[in-house]
Amino acid sequence: MTEMNKWADSDHKWQIIEERKYMWHPSQIERLASVIGLSPGMAVADIGCGLGYLGWTYWKYFGQGGSYTGIDCSSELVLEATENSKFWSEGGIVSFVTGDCYRIPLADNTVDVSMCQTLLQHLEFPEKAIQEMVRITKPGGTVVCKDMGACPRIQHRH
Numbered sequence: 001m002t003e004m005n006k007w008a009d010s011d012h013k014w015q016i017i018e019e020r021k022y023m024w025h026p027s028q029i030e031r032l033a034s035v036i037g038l039s040p041g042m043a044v045a046d047i048g049c050g051l052g053y054l055g056w057t058y059w060k061y062f063g064q065g066g067s068y069t070g071i072d073c074s075s076e077l078v079l080e081a082t083e084n085s086k087f088w089s090e091g092g093i094v095s096f097v098t099g100d101c102y103r104i105p106l107a108d109n110t111v112d113v114s115m116c117q118t119l120l121q122h123l124e125f126p127e128k129a130i131q132e133m134v135r136i137t138k139p140g141g142t143v144v145c146k147d148m149g150a151c152p153r154i155q156h157r158h
């Protein structure tokens, strides 16, 4: 796990923020929330969360009575994401934790949905991260991996 990685430098952060303004059409966000079955009260984990894009984008679907945990290996991004979340979490249960996707710091079967976006495509062993996401997800829950380019988009229910 790296304490400071390239995603925390100002160029990459700027790129991430700009890209995410246009990455998904609102109808695609709506559609994915519906396919996953996101609903109030759910516990959601976001692995490789960066600044917490998946949190602020999907919070309206599950945040009431639910919880969001963002995990990222950059403690700097975790700090910034925590600050930003004050503007979208509406006083709900939101936390950001520094951690490695190969050893996610959550117990087995703790979340209803684990998600990642543009994480797997940057990993040497993406399947290990998926195994970890499956481990932390309750039986019957959903693991959603959104990636671009070479890495296929995977959705798996177990």
Ligand SMILES: C[S@@+](CC[C@H](N)C(=O)[O-])C[C@H]1O[C@@H](n2cnc3c(N)ncnc32)[C@H](O)[C@@H]1O
Pocket: 001, 005, 007, 016, 020, 047, 048, 049, 050, 051, 052, 053, 054, 071, 072, 073, 074, 077, 099, 100, 101, 102, 116, 117, 118, 119, 122
């Ligand atoms: C392209 S960014 C995507 C951030 C966020 N998911 C989004 O879509 O805005 C990739 C993120 O994965 C994180 N990351 C890379 N390797 C990781 C690892 N081994 N464990 C946890 N996070 C990792 C980086 O710090 C970075 O924030």
